[in-house]
Amino acid sequence: MKGMRYPDEFKSEAVRQITERGYSVADVAKNLGISTKSLYKWRQELAGHNPPKMSADINALRQEVSRLNAALRRATEERDILKKAAVYFASQPE
Structure with a gap:
């Protein structure tokens, strides 16, 4: 799609996917069928x-x-303490 013009809304939504939703530039570019260079420029x-x-x-x-x-x-610390206590009490003779 060389020379394709995209609307500003399209550009801002593409950039929003990178900045707010945490997708990588490569993933967004691939999903939208655009170059990573364009996305970096828009961002x-x-x-x-x-x-x-x-x-x-x-x-x-x-x-x-x-x-x-x-x-x-x-x-995690509480769980580890409980595990150790269970092992201790399980090993005690009655």
Whole structure:
């Protein structure tokens, strides 16, 4: 599709799939039948349109990931303690 012109809505949705939904540039380009070069160019052109919202979303997601990692770490430690206690009590003669 050399020389094809795409509407701005198409471009912004393609870039949104990369920036907000986390798809790779190669995957989006393949799915939409466009070049990765075009996607990189569109992403650069659209980068200044709404960075505050995206950076706030990214910060919120990072905080949530940190919170979930801490909760997982605690649950794993509790599970390990319970496993050790079960082994201990199972080995005790009555």
